[in-house]
Amino acid sequence: MYSTEKPVVKYRKDYQPSQYLIKNTNLLFQLFDDYTLVTSELKITRNPLDNRETLLPIELDGVELELVSIHLDGQVLDDSDYEKRAHTLIINKVSETFNLTTVVKILPHKNTSLEGLYTSSGKYCTQCEAEGFRKITFYLDRPEVMSEFTVRIEGDKAKYPLLLSNGNPVDRGELTDGRHFVAWHDPFVKPSYLFALVAGDLDCLEDTFTTMSGREVKLELYVDKGKLDQCRFAMDSLIASMKWDEQEFGREYDLDLYMIVAVSDFNMGAMENKGLNIFNTKYVLANKKTATDADFEGVERVIAHEYFHNWTGNRITCRDWFQLSLKEGLTVFRDQKFSEDMQSAAVERIDQVKIIRAAQFAEDSGPMAHPIRPDSYIEMNNFYTVTVYNKGAEVIRMMHTLLGKTGFRKGMDLYFDRHDGQAVTCEDFIKAMEDANGKDWSLFRNWYRQAGTPVLKVDLEKLADGHFRLNCEQSCPATPGQEHKNPFMLPIKVGFLNNTGHPVKFAETNDAAGVDETLLVMTETKQSFDIYCESDSLVPSLLRDFSSPVKLEYSYTQEELASLFAADPNPFNRWDAGQTLMTQMLMSETSKLTEDELSVVDNAFIKILNDEELDNALKSLAVMVPELNSLIGMSDNVKLDQLFAKHKQLKVHLGEKLEHTWFSIYNTTSGDTSGDRWLRNTALRYMMIANDEQHFELAATQQTHADNMTDELAALQVIANASEGYRSEYIEQFYQKWKEEELVMDKWFTAQVVNDDEAILEHVKALLNHEKFSIENPNKVRAVVGAFVAGNTSQFHNPTGQGYEFLADIIIQLNKINPQIAAGLAKQFNQWRKFDSKRQALIQEQLVRIKSLDNLSNDVFEVVDKSLQ
């Protein structure tokens, strides 16, 4: 949040254990119409880990709190005994153990930051991670301080029949003036960031789960009135997650009650508060009519993610926020494994890698690059990043690859045994993996220390008939604050095709039996691996399944890539070969693609589309041209105008050249499975690119008659991107049908802002004044502004600079309303040094304009300041 205090940088190296701990936390919330009173009774003791000579004054965190009263061991404190600053309350003289009682007044209705206690369409809810609890009451708001919580909530019974908090309800009753109360006790100690409160009038879907030891757990899913028909899938996903964590990791749920509440105003996806998850409605509400196949996958994934946090996050939490990847990287890895088991593993893996390449490589090559365990931050909320989350998950995945499933499980078991109930570090996790498996992973730790994306350069040398050598070399570019990098430990999964494009067996020593695939482990800057194989020449299939998060460089010919694309038995690498083929062409120096290049791609596509072994989901992925963001994210210098032109040229060519194929796929593919719908809609997209007048009726019919949102939205999307003159009627039709469904309205907004048309920005601005838009609702901001900036790359980068000015205007507006969302948008400028000097100057001007604001929040300051350095 903004304040008059100067931004302070916090360093990991400065960590010191808290001098005090809070054994018990007893909270009373009195909810009134325009304010809330919070009474907090804290039993505070000295931390046994503290070895300082003297007892220092205690500094409690507290932001935007009006202090009503303060008592120490039952005695009112004199003004001179404490000092209240903007972000802290300092009590000068305390003893080894004492009780502190404070009463504060807060204003949840005015809280637009959506951090702390706030209201969302008539109900109260909380978001405390990372440092939001200090906006509720004075506290030692740091994760190593774990406390036993008792909470009593009082409010108007008619407006707030439900009063929820963590743990189990232990008491309830009536009060005067139509008010009532409910009291909660959470038997598990927890840090403040896992605290939650919800008050409102909601519908509930109930179910039960019987754990592996036979305990029955009540499951409750709370949603706004009238939405119960969109809850079944989320509940089923929860049950599937609970089962999976028992089967795969032996982890059982611990409380008797698990609650999920869906709210429409939420900064992120969801939050794993103990026993009371709070979710963005986007990751709960879904039925066939309102949600697309991709939405269903998102719900399943996020429900699982938050559930898995109960063990990796809640039972074992982080010692300090620099360790965030301890819980996030690990939990993302767990949700990825779950999704791989529930859906197609290859499709999942491709989706995961696309995120790494488009967003994480971008972050790693920009001004905010940081290791998965950052060394410093100003605003912790800025570090809930694709690096900490997704690269963090890649690092855990490498451990899994190196140890195998059984070894990884042994490490996890030891980690749970050793650290249950504690707040620990990434180092503790690595140590458990090492100790359980008798490994020394000194070198592996570089993944935690060093930022930047390693580059792995490989070539294949033929030494003699039947004897080859893979020469590998790794390097890693400098990142802010890290000039020199040490080598990483790289697991490299490889296989080979022969010169006729067939997979071949090979060996690593002369006399060994042939294998289809092996795992090479690189530990030095340069290393070679011998390969024995009876073949004249080999095409290597490298880094299968993206076995390390690196950029691979190998000078493949187009023919070699085409043969891998046609026949690599590893589905991930098969897809990747196609992407590399197109990427090489799109990023080369030429200003246009040649006829030869175009026909290499369309021939390769035909082979894929005719391959009867390949499922339709993988086909759809294979025939997608790499996204602009991913191309930009992966490179250091981008000629945007040339890239846009070639990208368009390729798409138009593929639409036109294969128009009959797309048409026949469209007409012969049933829409029964998500893979079928995906392929069919991919075909429709290409047909519309080829000739939107001719195929318009098809799209219009699909939109009108679809019985599911996947098809209905796909049709709307192509229509909204068709030539002006056709589109408005169908945009209006969709609006009239869905205007009462907020989440569908988000899709409707997004469909309208990704049109590559000069006039689009005026339309985007007009949408900001639409009655269904609200700048205070993060989903809406993401649906319009976020989607335009990240999804309409060519118009955001329009050479006039008006896209940049627009984004800066929004950031400035949101800086006051919701700094977290503002800072997230500001990160969209981070790639600016990759562009031409004209665009650089235009973006710099906007960054300078933002930085010069009075009242700039720490969140936005940190992003633009680093960007300008």
Ligand code: ARG
């Ligand atoms: N722990 C939550 C999750 O990953 C996300 C919290 C994000 N908090 C934030 N300040 N951005 O499920």
Ligand code: ZN
């Ligand atoms: Zn998480």
